[in-house]
Amino acid sequence: MSGNGACNGTKNGVSNGSAYYRSNPYQPVPDFLSNVDKFKIIESTLREGEQFANAYFDTETKIKIAKALDEFGVDYIELTSPAASEQSRRDCEAICKLGLKAKILTHIRCDMRDAKLAVETGVDGLDVVIGTSSFLREHSHGKDMAYIEKTAIEVIEYIKSKGLEVRFSSEDSFRSDLVDLLSLYKAVDKVGVHRVGIADTVGCATPRQVYDLVRTLRGVVSCDIETHFHNDTGCAVANAYCALEAGATHIDTSVLGIGERNGITPLGGLMARMVVTAPEYVKSKYKLHKLKEIEDMVAEAVQINVPFNNPITGFCAFTHKAGIHAKAILNNPSTYEILDPADFGLTRYVHFASRLTGWNAVKTRVKQLGLSMTDDQVKECTAKIKALADIRPIAIDDADSIIRSFHISLQPQPHRPSEPVPTDEVIPAEEEPEPAA
Amino acid sequence: MSGNGACNGTKNGVSNGSAYYRSNPYQPVPDFLSNVDKFKIIESTLREGEQFANAYFDTETKIKIAKALDEFGVDYIELTSPAASEQSRRDCEAICKLGLKAKILTHIRCDMRDAKLAVETGVDGLDVVIGTSSFLREHSHGKDMAYIEKTAIEVIEYIKSKGLEVRFSSEDSFRSDLVDLLSLYKAVDKVGVHRVGIADTVGCATPRQVYDLVRTLRGVVSCDIETHFHNDTGCAVANAYCALEAGATHIDTSVLGIGERNGITPLGGLMARMVVTAPEYVKSKYKLHKLKEIEDMVAEAVQINVPFNNPITGFCAFTHKAGIHAKAILNNPSTYEILDPADFGLTRYVHFASRLTGWNAVKTRVKQLGLSMTDDQVKECTAKIKALADIRPIAIDDADSIIRSFHISLQPQPHRPSEPVPTDEVIPAEEEPEPAA
Numbered sequence: 010m011s012g013n014g015a016c017n018g019t020k021n022g023v024s025n026g027s028a029y030y031r032s033n034p035y036q037p038v039p040d041f042l043s044n045v046d047k048f049k050i051i052e053s054t055l056r057e058g059e060q061f062a063n064a065y066f067d068t069e070t071k072i073k074i075a076k077a078l079d080e081f082g083v084d085y086i087e088l089t090s091p092a093a094s095e096q097s098r099r100d101c102e103a104i105c106k107l108g109l110k111a112k113i114l115t116h117i118r119c120d121m122r123d124a125k126l127a128v129e130t131g132v133d134g135l136d137v138v139i140g141t142s143s144f145l146r147e148h149s150h151g152k153d154m155a156y157i158e159k160t161a162i163e164v165i166e167y168i169k170s171k172g173l174e175v176r177f178s179s180e181d182s183f184r185s186d187l188v189d190l191l192s193l194y195k196a197v198d199k200v201g202v203h204r205v206g207i208a209d210t211v212g213c214a215t216p217r218q219v220y221d222l223v224r225t226l227r228g229v230v231s232c233d234i235e236t237h238f239h240n241d242t243g244c245a246v247a248n249a250y251c252a253l254e255a256g257a258t259h260i261d262t263s264v265l266g267i268g269e270r271n272g273i274t275p276l277g278g279l280m281a282r283m284v285v286t287a288p289e290y291v292k293s294k295y296k297l298h299k300l301k302e303i304e305d306m307v308a309e310a311v312q313i314n315v316p317f318n319n320p321i322t323g324f325c326a327f328t329h330k331a332g333i334h335a336k337a338i339l340n341n342p343s344t345y346e347i348l349d350p351a352d353f354g355l356t357r358y359v360h361f362a363s364r365l366t367g368w369n370a371v372k373t374r375v376k377q378l379g380l381s382m383t384d385d386q387v388k389e390c391t392a393k394i395k396a397l398a399d400i401r402p403i404a405i406d407d408a409d410s411i412i413r414s415f416h417i418s419l420q421p422q423p424h425r426p427s428e429p430v431p432t433d434e435v436i437p438a439e440e441e442p443e444p445a446a
Numbered sequence: 447m448s449g450n451g452a453c454n455g456t457k458n459g460v461s462n463g464s465a466y467y468r469s470n471p472y473q474p475v476p477d478f479l480s481n482v483d484k485f486k487i488i489e490s491t492l493r494e495g496e497q498f499a500n501a502y503f504d505t506e507t508k509i510k511i512a513k514a515l516d517e518f519g520v521d522y523i524e525l526t527s528p529a530a531s532e533q534s535r536r537d538c539e540a541i542c543k544l545g546l547k548a549k550i551l552t553h554i555r556c557d558m559r560d561a562k563l564a565v566e567t568g569v570d571g572l573d574v575v576i577g578t579s580s581f582l583r584e585h586s587h588g589k590d591m592a593y594i595e596k597t598a599i600e601v602i603e604y605i606k607s608k609g610l611e612v613r614f615s616s617e618d619s620f621r622s623d624l625v626d627l628l629s630l631y632k633a634v635d636k637v638g639v640h641r642v643g644i645a646d647t648v649g650c651a652t653p654r655q656v657y658d659l660v661r662t663l664r665g666v667v668s669c670d671i672e673t674h675f676h677n678d679t680g681c682a683v684a685n686a687y688c689a690l691e692a693g694a695t696h697i698d699t700s701v702l703g704i705g706e707r708n709g710i711t712p713l714g715g716l717m718a719r720m721v722v723t724a725p726e727y728v729k730s731k732y733k734l735h736k737l738k739e740i741e742d743m744v745a746e747a748v749q750i751n752v753p754f755n756n757p758i759t760g761f762c763a764f765t766h767k768a769g770i771h772a773k774a775i776l777n778n779p780s781t782y783e784i785l786d787p788a789d790f791g792l793t794r795y796v797h798f799a800s801r802l803t804g805w806n807a808v809k810t811r812v813k814q815l816g817l818s819m820t821d822d823q824v825k826e827c828t829a830k831i832k833a834l835a836d837i838r839p840i841a842i843d844d845a846d847s848i849i850r851s852f853h854i855s856l857q858p859q860p861h862r863p864s865e866p867v868p869t870d871e872v873i874p875a876e877e878e879p880e881p882a883a
Contacts, residue, residue, distance in 0.1 A: 062762040062797060063754075065839035094801040096836035147778075181781075213722055213784040216653035216684045217691065241784055242722055243715035243757050247653050247684030254654065269782070271755040271763045278680035285650055285679055316753030317500075318708040320680050325499040326708045341584075344618075345706070347650040347678055360499055364531040399533035402502035 042227060042256040046287035049259045051136075051235060052083040052276065054307060055104075056116045057261065057268035059089050063311040064267060070310050071100050072107065074264070077303045079109040082295040083276075087114045087261070091130050092123045098130060105131035112174070119157070119177070124164050134174030136206070136235075137164055141179035141190060154189050158196050165202050176235055178206025183214045183222070191229050198230035204259060205230055209248065212241025212270070216251040223255035235259035238274050240266055245274040246282050246320075264307040265315065277304055281320035285347050298354040321353050330360035336369035364398040366391060371412065378409065380416045390415040479664060479693040483724035486696045488573075488672060489520040489713065491744060492541075493553045494698065494705035496526045500748040501704060507747050508537050509544065511701070514740045516546040519732040520713075524551045524698070528567050529560045535567060542568035549611070556594070556614070561601050571611025573643070573672075574601055578616035578627060591626050595633050602639050613672055615643025620651045620659070628666050635667035641696060642667055646685060649678025649707070653688040660692035672696035675711050677703055682711040683719050683757075701744040702752065714741060718757035722784050735791040758790050767797040773806035801835040803828060808849065815846065817853045827852040 055071055058064055066074070075086055086109070091098035105113050112133040117123040119139035127135050139157055152160075161177055168175040177197045179185055194205045207223060219236075226234060236252040236259070238245040249260045266275030277300055284291040291297070301322045308315050317323050327350040329338045337344035338359055350357050359370050368384075368391040375382050375390070382390065393415060394408050492508055495501055503511070512523055523546070528535035542550050549570040554560040556576035564572050576594055589597075598614055605612040614634045616622055631642045644660060656673075663671060673689040673696070675682040686697045703712030714737055721728040728734070738759045745752050754760050764787040766775045774781035775796055787794050796807050805821075805828040812819050812827070819827065830852060831845050 060767045060802060062765040062767060062795075065800070065835075089802070094832050094836050096801060211782055211784040215691075215719075215723070216688055217657060220654065240755065241757060241763070242719040243683035243712070244687070244719065246680035250652055250681070251654060254652075266755055269767060270765060271757060271760045275680070282652075282679040282681065286652070313754040314751055316755065317750040318677065318703055318753065320678060320708060323708045326678070328499040328707060330497045330499060330706060345648055347648040358499075363502070364533060365497060365526070395531050398502075399531050 040254065042224065043254050044256060044258055045250070045253045045283065046290045048253050048257070048283070049084040050276070050279070051085040051087055051114065051259050051261045052078050052111075052263065053087040053116075053237075053261050053273070054078065054263040054267065054276075056087040056089050057237075057273055058263040058307070058311075060269045061263075061267035061272065061311060063313060066100075066310060068096075068100050068103055071104060074303075074307060074310070075104050075107065075109060075111075077299065077306060078264075079107075079111045080296060081276075081299045081303060083111050083262075085114050085134075085259075086111045087116055087136060088132070090115055090117045090123060091126050092117060098126065101127075101130035101132060105133075114174075114176075119160050119164055121160075121164055121167060124167055128168065128171045128173060132173065134176070134203070135168050136176045136178065137161070137168070138178045138180055138206070138208070140181055140210075141186075141193065142181035142184040143186070154193065158193055161193065161197055162200050165197055165200055169201060174203045176204040176206055177202045178208055178235065178237070180208055181210040182207045183209050183218065184211070187222075187225075191226065194226060194230050198232050202232055204233040204235045206235040206237060207252070207257070208237040209239055209245075210237075212239035212245070214238065214244065214248055216244060216247045219248045220251040220255045223252045223257050227256035233258040235261065237261040239268070239270065240272050240274070241270060245272075246278040249274045249279055250282050250286070265304055265313070265319070267307065267311060267313075275320075276300070277322060278320045281348060284352065292352060297352050300353055301355070321348065321355070326350075327355060327357040328360055329357065330363060330365055336367050339369055339373050363403070364395050366394055366398070366408075371408075374408070375412055375416075378412060380412065382416065382419065386415075386419060477691065479661065480691050481693060481695055482687070482690045482720065483727045485690050485694070485720070486521040487713070487716075488522040488524055488551065488696050488698045489515045489548070489700070490524040490553075490674075490698050490710070491515065491700040491704065491713075493524040493526050494674075494710055495700040495744070495748075497706045498700075498704035498709065498748060500750060503537075503747060505533075505537050505540055508541060511740075511744060511747070512541050512544065512546060512548075514736065514743060515701075516544075516548045517733060518713075518736045518740060520548050520699075522551050522571075522696075523548045524553055524573060525569070527552055527554045527560060528563050529554060535563065538564075538567035538569060542570075551611075551613075556597050556601055558597075558601055558604060561604055565605065565608045565610060569610065571613070571640070572605050573613045573615065574598070574605070575615045575617055575643070575645070577618055577647075578623075578630065579618035579621040580623070591630065595630055598630065598634055599637050602634055602637055606638060611640045613641035613643055614639045615645055615672065615674070617645055618647040619644045620646050620655065621648070624659075624662075628663065631663060631667050635669050639669055641670040641672045643672040643674060644689070644694070645674040646676055646682075647674075649676035649682070651675065651681065651685050653681060653684045656685045657688040657692045660689045660694050664693035670695040672698065674698040676705070676707065677709050677711070678707060682709075683715040686711045686716055687719050687723070701740055702750070702756070704744065704748060704750075712757075713737070714759060715757045718785060721789065729789065734789050737790055738792070758785065758792070763787075764792060764794040765797055766794065767800060767802055773804050776806055776810050800840070801832050803831055803835070803845075808845075811845070812849055812853075815849060817849065819853065819856065823852075823856060 054074055059066060078086055088101050088104060089097045091101045101115055114134045114136050115127050115132050116136040117127050119137050165175050165177060179190060234257045236257045238248040260279060262274050262276040262279050264276050266272035304315055304322050315322055368388045371391045372387045375387060390412055394411050397403055491511055496503060515523055525538050525541060526534045528538045538552055551571045551573050552564050552569050553573040554564050556574050602612050602614060616627060671694045673694045675685040699711050699713040699716050701713050703709035741752055741759055752759055805825045808828045809824045812824060827849055830848050834840055
């Protein structure tokens with residue numbers, strides 16, 4: 010009757026050495042197209058992220074961010090075009106000279122002048138882009154598809170002649186004509202472009218639509234496929250995931266997702282998704298313990314708060330509150346946690362100071378405080394905590410005071426509690442009043 | 447060569463009176479299973495949201511939130527179980543007496559005692575839940591599937607005998623055995639349950655997995671299908687969308703997504719997704735202008751900040767910065783905006799005070815300031831703004847000062863600029879240095 014298969018995408022239902030993530034019968038049958046366990050990251054905090062409303066990165070900050078991303082293990086770091094400003098050009102040069110393990114890219118218009126300026130900076134590759142949707146052709150650059158193809162091939166051949174890597178991407182791919190798009194990509198694939206890019210520039214794409222487009226493209230080109238998803242409709246992580254399922258090879262991210270408008274696929278959100286799907290690949294390749302540090306660094310640089318609900322690092326990501334959750338989590342964390350906080354150098358917190366508290370959470374706290382009570386006594390004490398929480402918000406200190414004072418009332422003589430002791434002990438299952446789905 | 451079809455999901459490529467959202471050839475072929483243009487919302491801020499780490503709602507706050515949600519137009523409001531605490535029970539009664547248009551639900555364990563307590567509060571329906579995954583069966587309630595089915599039928603028949611609506615849901619559906627799940631749902635469907643629920647309690651589900659499970663279930667039961675998605679891996683909006691595509695009828699949301707850990711599908715994020723897909727349905731049914739007010743109210747009640755990157759209401763959701771974006775947006779907002787800020791009572795902001803500024807954005811600002819310059823003069827002035835922005839962060843005031851002082855330098859005599867005048871005038875397309883995808 011137990012689940013078979015694996016929620017983490019390990020093949021053939023075999024888990025990576027522990028039963029932690031097992032038991033999901035709905036894991037899709039492994040698909041030869043899928044790259045969920047072998048994707049690469051193009052980290053664009055220093056390009057897309059610089060287009061975030063609050064971003065102003067001086068050279069020193071850019072270097073700090075580039076080094077941190079390199080240490081984290083991203084495959085590529087993408088920089089603002091040297092054509093944007095003289096300082097942007099100098100910053101490109103400075104970052105190329107750092108000798109990072111990550112390859113350095115810059116992102117340019119499909120224009121020979123920009124390409125020439127960029128190859129002089131010392132980058133490893135160029136990400137070339139042009140708008141192909143009728144919207145952008147009409148309202149942005151005003152060029153037709155024949156002109157786009159001709160220019161694309163010229164620019165790509167020039168970059169390849171300089172020995173550099175080159176990606177060619179449309180902008181606003183999901184509102185471009187499918188036949189135009191495939192024709193163009195087929196043509197640039199033929200001249201040896203390293204990657205083609207699919208970009209949801211306006212954030213309109215849906216997951217199954219992404220899957221269909223990338224899968225179709227996968228049958229047309231032999232080069233790698235990079236994807237870029239804006240988050241206007243909240244689907245940027247899911248769309249990246251579906252792109253990988255359909256055979257995309259590279260995902261664009263930025264730290265905390267910063268970028269134009271409300272940004273793109275966040276590095277941390279993508280890590281949350283992928284570590285559940287492909288734990289071995291993700292944990293061996295990326296230094297997940299560094300994630301919080303990088304997010305804090307970028308948040309400070311652009312003067313924002315890490316969102317309360319950020320995957321992994323949001324302050325409540327590993328906090329459990331409802332009685333029924335708390336009890337089960339104390340028994341076995343995988344009941345209500347698909348992510349292990351320890352993988353990110355973080356810890357879980359079981360909330361026991363609210364009206365939704367269950368007695369199992371209080372029992373654990375009693376043990377942590379080094380006190381001793383029978384189950385009936387813990388239940389009586391829990392009722393006191395809930396009664397106070399019904400009247401006003403209570404803090405951990407309040408709950409601890411109630412526990413301690415209740416404990417004292419049980420003793421014939423005053424008793425000095427010892428220091429808190431963490432416990433991993435399993436607590437027997439019993440019902441809690443607050444269900445949660 | 448232009449796109450055919452519609453990104454907004456309008457059938458047959460016919461847009462709703464404007465060309466604003468048109469031109470997406472990848473819109474899936476309309477599917478008879480899909481409910482993307484006829485879904486209902488079960489708003490759970492006062493149940494799932496109360497399980498958020500920071501949530502402490504007193505009766506007055508609960509009533510304020512319930513009234514605001516009702517005014518917004520949600521179909522159902524779900525409340526914490528009356529079995530959780532005496533105050534929770536009294537709050538249920540108080541909200542039932544408000545006479546709201548929305549139906550009032552409460553969320554209980556699959557247990558006759560809880561059901562009896564709940565029907566006495568005056569609610570319109572009960573959402574019944576029990577864990578069915580091997581994880582929860584083993585570590586939470588310890589019951590087997592035969593017991594679950596027997597109890598479920600008893601509880602459902604009791605609730606129906608009282609004339610109330612009843613939903614039956616598994617917890618952790620995506621880690622439950624498929625055959626167990628379908629057998630159970632088939633049995634409760636047979637005794638006339640109104641809805642069955644699919645819950646991704648741990649936030650592990652992926653969009654195509656959701657589509658497959660809901661579509662399979664759609665072929666097994668004739669009742670409605672409610673879905674509930676946690677956001678641990680950043681897919682809660684996308685999963686809700688795919689559930690609707692597969693025939694789900696009801697989506698659980700909370701304001702800002704607050705709930706256990708980092709929460710569930712946010713009401714605002716779902717609105718962003720659905721107004722792009724089904725603008726007529728969403729705009730006619732929900733008072734989108736009220737969204738910001740409700741989010742601010744809940745954020746204040748639980749003492750959090752609205753995330754900087756929140757869909758629609760994040761401070762940068764409608765801010766455009768890169769030169770190439772700014773220029774196109776000034777030509778036609780649909781080039782880089784799939785959401786219209788006016789639908790939410792908000793406005794867009796084109797950033798022109800940065801090193802990524804393009805001259806088209808500056809030209810617009812010059813007009814807004816009531817000044818007059820030739821294009822060559824605007825380009826010269828733009829170079830001055832970018833040069834300063836290369837040295838230090840500049841504010842709008844700084845950019846305005848540069849524009850004004852440059853303008854004065856052009857005049858034979860000092861000139862007093864008139865008040866800013868907004869302009870909708872179309873500016874001719876020309877190239878900008880910062881590409882953006």
